[in-house]
Amino acid sequence: MSNQTKIAAIIGGGVIGGGWVARFLLAGWDVNLFDPDPEAPRKVGEVLDHARRSLPALYDVKLPDEGQLTFASSIKEAVSDASWIQESVPERLDIKHWTFAEIQAHCAQDALIGSSTSGFKPSELSSESENKSAIFVAHPFNPVYLVPVVELVGDADTLDRASDILDQILMKPIKVKKEIDAHVADRLLEAVWREALWLVNDDIATTEEIDDIIRYGFGLRWAQMGLFETYRIAGGEAGMAHFIEQFGPCLKWPWTKLMDVPDLTDELVDKIASQSDKQSGKHSIRALEQIRDNNLVAMMRALKTQNWGAGALLNYADKQLKSAIPSNAGEQLETVRRVVPVDWTDYNGHMNEGRYGQVFSDAADFIIEFIGADEDYIKSGLSYFTAETNTNFLQECHAGDEFYVQTGVLLAEGKKLKLLHEMKSADGETLATCTQFLLHVDLNTRKSCPPEAHILKNLEALRSNYAVADEQGEA
Amino acid sequence: MSNQTKIAAIIGGGVIGGGWVARFLLAGWDVNLFDPDPEAPRKVGEVLDHARRSLPALYDVKLPDEGQLTFASSIKEAVSDASWIQESVPERLDIKHWTFAEIQAHCAQDALIGSSTSGFKPSELSSESENKSAIFVAHPFNPVYLVPVVELVGDADTLDRASDILDQILMKPIKVKKEIDAHVADRLLEAVWREALWLVNDDIATTEEIDDIIRYGFGLRWAQMGLFETYRIAGGEAGMAHFIEQFGPCLKWPWTKLMDVPDLTDELVDKIASQSDKQSGKHSIRALEQIRDNNLVAMMRALKTQNWGAGALLNYADKQLKSAIPSNAGEQLETVRRVVPVDWTDYNGHMNEGRYGQVFSDAADFIIEFIGADEDYIKSGLSYFTAETNTNFLQECHAGDEFYVQTGVLLAEGKKLKLLHEMKSADGETLATCTQFLLHVDLNTRKSCPPEAHILKNLEALRSNYAVADEQGEA
Numbered sequence: 002m003s004n005q006t007k008i009a010a011i012i013g014g015g016v017i018g019g020g021w022v023a024r025f026l027l028a029g030w031d032v033n034l035f036d037p038d039p040e041a042p043r044k045v046g047e048v049l050d051h052a053r054r055s056l057p058a059l060y061d062v063k064l065p066d067e068g069q070l071t072f073a074s075s076i077k078e079a080v081s082d083a084s085w086i087q088e089s090v091p092e093r094l095d096i097k098h099w100t101f102a103e104i105q106a107h108c109a110q111d112a113l114i115g116s117s118t119s120g121f122k123p124s125e126l127s128s129e130s131e132n133k134s135a136i137f138v139a140h141p142f143n144p145v146y147l148v149p150v151v152e153l154v155g156d157a158d159t160l161d162r163a164s165d166i167l168d169q170i171l172m173k174p175i176k177v178k179k180e181i182d183a184h185v186a187d188r189l190l191e192a193v194w195r196e197a198l199w200l201v202n203d204d205i206a207t208t209e210e211i212d213d214i215i216r217y218g219f220g221l222r223w224a225q226m227g228l229f230e231t232y233r234i235a236g237g238e239a240g241m242a243h244f245i246e247q248f249g250p251c252l253k254w255p256w257t258k259l260m261d262v263p264d265l266t267d268e269l270v271d272k273i274a275s276q277s278d279k280q281s282g283k284h285s286i287r288a289l290e291q292i293r294d295n296n297l298v299a300m301m302r303a304l305k306t307q308n309w310g311a312g313a314l315l316n317y318a319d320k321q322l323k324s325a326i327p328s329n330a331g332e333q334l335e336t337v338r339r340v341v342p343v344d345w346t347d348y349n350g351h352m353n354e355g356r357y358g359q360v361f362s363d364a365a366d367f368i369i370e371f372i373g374a375d376e377d378y379i380k381s382g383l384s385y386f387t388a389e390t391n392t393n394f395l396q397e398c399h400a401g402d403e404f405y406v407q408t409g410v411l412l413a414e415g416k417k418l419k420l421l422h423e424m425k426s427a428d429g430e431t432l433a434t435c436t437q438f439l440l441h442v443d444l445n446t447r448k449s450c451p452p453e454a455h456i457l458k459n460l461e462a463l464r465s466n467y468a469v470a471d472e473q474g475e476a
Numbered sequence: 477m478s479n480q481t482k483i484a485a486i487i488g489g490g491v492i493g494g495g496w497v498a499r500f501l502l503a504g505w506d507v508n509l510f511d512p513d514p515e516a517p518r519k520v521g522e523v524l525d526h527a528r529r530s531l532p533a534l535y536d537v538k539l540p541d542e543g544q545l546t547f548a549s550s551i552k553e554a555v556s557d558a559s560w561i562q563e564s565v566p567e568r569l570d571i572k573h574w575t576f577a578e579i580q581a582h583c584a585q586d587a588l589i590g591s592s593t594s595g596f597k598p599s600e601l602s603s604e605s606e607n608k609s610a611i612f613v614a615h616p617f618n619p620v621y622l623v624p625v626v627e628l629v630g631d632a633d634t635l636d637r638a639s640d641i642l643d644q645i646l647m648k649p650i651k652v653k654k655e656i657d658a659h660v661a662d663r664l665l666e667a668v669w670r671e672a673l674w675l676v677n678d679d680i681a682t683t684e685e686i687d688d689i690i691r692y693g694f695g696l697r698w699a700q701m702g703l704f705e706t707y708r709i710a711g712g713e714a715g716m717a718h719f720i721e722q723f724g725p726c727l728k729w730p731w732t733k734l735m736d737v738p739d740l741t742d743e744l745v746d747k748i749a750s751q752s753d754k755q756s757g758k759h760s761i762r763a764l765e766q767i768r769d770n771n772l773v774a775m776m777r778a779l780k781t782q783n784w785g786a787g788a789l790l791n792y793a794d795k796q797l798k799s800a801i802p803s804n805a806g807e808q809l810e811t812v813r814r815v816v817p818v819d820w821t822d823y824n825g826h827m828n829e830g831r832y833g834q835v836f837s838d839a840a841d842f843i844i845e846f847i848g849a850d851e852d853y854i855k856s857g858l859s860y861f862t863a864e865t866n867t868n869f870l871q872e873c874h875a876g877d878e879f880y881v882q883t884g885v886l887l888a889e890g891k892k893l894k895l896l897h898e899m900k901s902a903d904g905e906t907l908a909t910c911t912q913f914l915l916h917v918d919l920n921t922r923k924s925c926p927p928e929a930h931i932l933k934n935l936e937a938l939r940s941n942y943a944v945a946d947e948q949g950e951a
Binding site: 016051059065173188196198226280293304305309311359379387392444 | 491526528529530532533534535536537538539540617618619622623624625627646648650651652653654656660661663664665666667668669670671672673674675676677678679680681682683684685686687688689690691692693694695696697698699700701702703704705709710712744747748751752754755765766767768769770771772773774775776777778779780781782784785786789790793794797798813814815816817818819822823824825828829830831832833834835836837838851854859861862863864865866867868869872875876878919922
C-alpha cells in the first residue's frame with residue numbers, strides 16, 4: 002500500500018458522503034469531492050464542522066494535519082489520482098451503474114471503489130463493469146465521522162486492501178463472508194424496525210416509550226458487547242449451547258408476527274456454541290460479567306457528563322440523594338462522600354492524580370452552593386473560578402473505596418476564597434490534602450469581581466464557623 | 477406511599493432475583509429473600525458482591541446505608557411485612573400460579589406483587605387470583621443492579637404505585653400500554669435474535685462478526701438514543717413522516733425471511749410522526765445531532781478507560797498516532813498535544829480543574845516513558861507516583877480547543893523527579909502551569925526506591941537537555 006497516493010475521491014456529498022469526506026480529511030488524506038448539487042459545499046461544510054468538533058476529541062493525541070479538500074467539477078477530475086473512491090449516490094441501481102462506468106473510465110486500474118449502499122449486493126453493483134473485482138460494498142453508519150464500523154462485502158483480495166486503508170483512517174472494517182441483500186447490520190435493524198412498527202401500530206407503546214426501553218435497557222449493553230456475548234453471560238457457566246437450548250422453545254412461541262425461524266438443529270447449536278467459544282472463551286463468565294459491569298458504569302457516567310438518557314437519570318438521583326443528606330452543622334464541614342468509580346483508575350492500579358483534582362473541585366462546588374452561589378446565581382452571570390491549587394498525595398485509593406472530604410476555610414475575604422480540603426478514607430486516614438485558591442468572577446467579562454451582598458454575608462458565616470489555620474504555609 | 481414499610485420480599489434468588497435484592501438493599505430497603513435452593517445464599521452473595529462494587533460508583537454522592545438482608549424460610553415469612561413482593565421463579569405458569577397463591581395468602585392486602593416474567597401477560601399470571609389487580613409485570617434487565625429500565629404491565633393504579641417505588645430505588649419504570657406476550661423489549665430482542673440465527677445458520681457472519689457490527693455500530697447509538705430518535709435525525713429537517721415514507725418501500729423488499737409487516741397507511745405514518753414530534757420536537761435536528769455526537773464521544777472515551785470495544789480501537793489508534801509523532805529533539809520537550817473533549821467541561825462552560833490534573837499527569841506519563849519506564853518496566857514492578865502538585869490556572873479552555881504542554885526538568889536525582897509543565901494554547905499563550913513532584917516506587921511494597929541503572933542514565937540525559945530553573949520557588 003505504501004506506493005498509493007493518500008487521495009480519496011468521494012462521489013456524492015450528502016450526509017454519508019460528507020461523513021466519508023470528514024473521515025479521510027481528518028486522517029490526513031486529501032479528498033476530491035464530486036457532487037453536482039450546488040448546495041453540496043454548504044452541506045459538506047456542515048458535516049465537516051460537526052466532525053472537526055467531535056472526532057479529534059476521541060483521541061488523547063493530536064490527529065495528523067488535515068488534508069486538502071477539493072471540489073471537483075466532474076467524476077473524471079475527482080477520481081483520476083485517487084487510490085480510494087467512495088460512491089455515495091442515491092440508492093438506485095441505474096444511477097449507481099452509470100456512476101461506476103464513469104469512475105472506471107477515468108480511475109487508476111488498482112483504485113479501490115467502495116459503495117456506501119445499504120441494500121445492494123456487490124454482484125449487482127458490478128454487473129455492468131469489466132473490472133468487477135474493484136467494486137465492493139463499504140457500508141458505514143451515521144454519523145460516519147464517529148461510528149467506527151464499516152461492513153465490507155466483495156472480492157477477498159480487494160477487501161484485504163480496503164481493510165488496510167480503513168485501519169489507516171481509524172475505522173473498524175468487518176468483512177461479511179457472503180453477499181446478501183442489506184448485508185448484516187441492516188438485516189438486524191430491519192427486524193427491529195418491523196417489530197417496532199407493529200408495537201406502535203397496535204398501540205402497545207409510543208415511539209418515546211420504545212426508545213426509552215432501548216436506551217435505558219439493552220442499548221446500553223449493546224454499546225459494549227453484542228447479542229451473543231451478552232447471552233453467553235446470561236447462559237452462565239453452563240455455556241452457550243445450554244443457553245440456546247433453553248431459549249430455543251421460545252422461538253416457536255407466538256410472540257411476534259415475524260415467524261420464519263431456522264430449526265435449532267444440533268448442527269446449528271454446535272456452530273453457535275463453538276463460534277462463541279472462539280469469540281469469548283478467553284474470558285470466564287465471571288470475568289465477562291466484571292468487564293460488562295465496568296463498561297456499563299463507565300458509559301453511564303459518561304452520559305452523566307452530557308446529562309442525557311441513563312446519565313440524566315443518575316444526575317437526578319444524585320440531587321435526590323444529596324437533599325436527603327442531613328445538614329452540616331458539626332465542627333467539620335463534610336463536602337464530599339462517595340466511592341471511587343472504575344473509570345478513575347490508571348495503569349498504576351490506583352486513582353489517577355487528575356481525579357483528586359476532580360474530587361477537590363467537587364468539594365469546592367459544595368462550598369460554593371453552601372454559601373448560596375447556586376444554579377440560579379451562576380445563571381445570573383456570577384461564579385467562582387479556581388486560580389491555584391496545591392495538592393499533597395499521601396495514600397493511594399482504589400476503585401470501590403469509600404472516602405470523604407472535610408473542608409476548612411483558610412481565607413474568605415471579598416472576591417477571595419481559600420479552602421483547605423482533607424480527603425480521608427472511610428476509617429479516617431488522610432489520603433490527600435489540597436489548598437485551593439478561588440476567585441469570584443463575572444461570567445460575562447470572565448474577570449474577577451466582588452460577590453453579591455448575600456454571598457458575602459454567607460461567606461462571613463462560613464469563615465467564622467469553619468476557619469482553619471494555614472499549617473502548610475503554602476500556595 | 478409514606479406509610480409503607482421499606483421492606484421488599486424477593487421470591488427466587490437466581491441472577492434476576494439476586495439483582496432485585498441488590499437494587500432494594502443498596503437503596504436502603506430491608507429485603508427478605510425466599511429461595512428453597514440451599515445454594516441461594518452463595519448465589520445471591522455473588523450478585524451482591526458485583527452490585528456493591530459497581531452500583532455505588534454510578535453516583536457522585538454516597539448511597540443510603542444498606543438495608544438488612546434476611547433469608548426467610550418460607551414465602552409466608554418473607555412476604556408478611558413487605559410492601560413490594562417480587563416473583564422471580566422459573567418461567568412456568570403452574571409454578572408462578574402456586575407462588576402467587578402462597579404470596580397472597582400471607583401478604584398485606586395493599587402489597588405490590590411484581591413478576592419478573594419475560595413472557596407472560598398479567599392476565600395469565602393473575603388468572604387464579606382473587607386480588608388480580610395486585611399482580612403485575614415488573615420486567616427488569618440483566619444486570620438488574622446496573623441497567624435501569626423496568627417494563628411495567630398491569631392495572632393502572634397498581635402501576636402508578638409501583639412506579640413511585642421504582643423511582644425511589646433509582647430505577648426507570650416504563651409503563652406498557654397493553655399486555656402482549658413478551659411485552660416490548662423482548663419482542664425487539666426476539667426479532668434481532670431470529671435474524672441473527674439466520675445469519676449464522678447461512679454462514680453470512682460469525683457470532684463475533686455480528687457482535688462487532690453491533691458494538692462498533694448501532695449499539696453505540698442505541699445506548700443514548702433509541703430507534704425512532706436516531707431515525708428522526710437521519711430524516712433531517714424534512715421530518716419523521718418523510719423518513720418513513722422513504723424507508724417504506726424497503727419494508728417490502730425481500731431482505732429478510734421475516735416478512736409480515738404492517739401496512740404503512742397514512743394513519744400509521746401520522747401516528748409515528750406525531751409521537752416522534754412529541755418525543756423529540758423540542759430539539760432541532762441540528763441540536764439532536766450535536767447531542768448525539770457529544771454522547772458518542774463521551775461514551776467511546778469511557779470505553780477507552782476500560783480498553784474495550786470501540787474504546788480499545790481508540791487506544792490502539794492513540795498508540796499509532798503517537799509513534800508517528802517526530803521525536804522530540806528541540807530545546808523544549810513537547811509532552812502533550814490534543815484537543816479538549818466534550819466530557820471535560822463543567823457548569824462554568826470551561827475545562828474543569830480536575831482535567832488540568834489529568835493533562836499534567838499525561839505529560840508526566842510522556843516523560844516517564846521517554847526515560848525508558850515503559851509498559852514492560854511497570855510490569856516488572858516499578859513505576860512513578862506523584863507526591864505533590866502545584867497548579868496555577870491562568871486562562872480558560874473550552875471543548876474543541878487545541879493545546880500543548882511543554883515540560884522542563886526542575887530536579888532529577890535518584891528517586892526524585894520534579895517537573896515544570898507549561899500548558900499553552902495552539903497560538904502559544906500560557907493557559908496553566910504545574911510543578912509536579914514524583915517519586916520512583918516499588919509497586920509491590922508501594923514504597924519509594926531508586927530506579928534501575930538505565931533509567932538513572934536516561935534521567936541524567938533528560939536533566940542535562942531540558943533543565944529549567946524553579947522560577948516559582950514553590951512546591
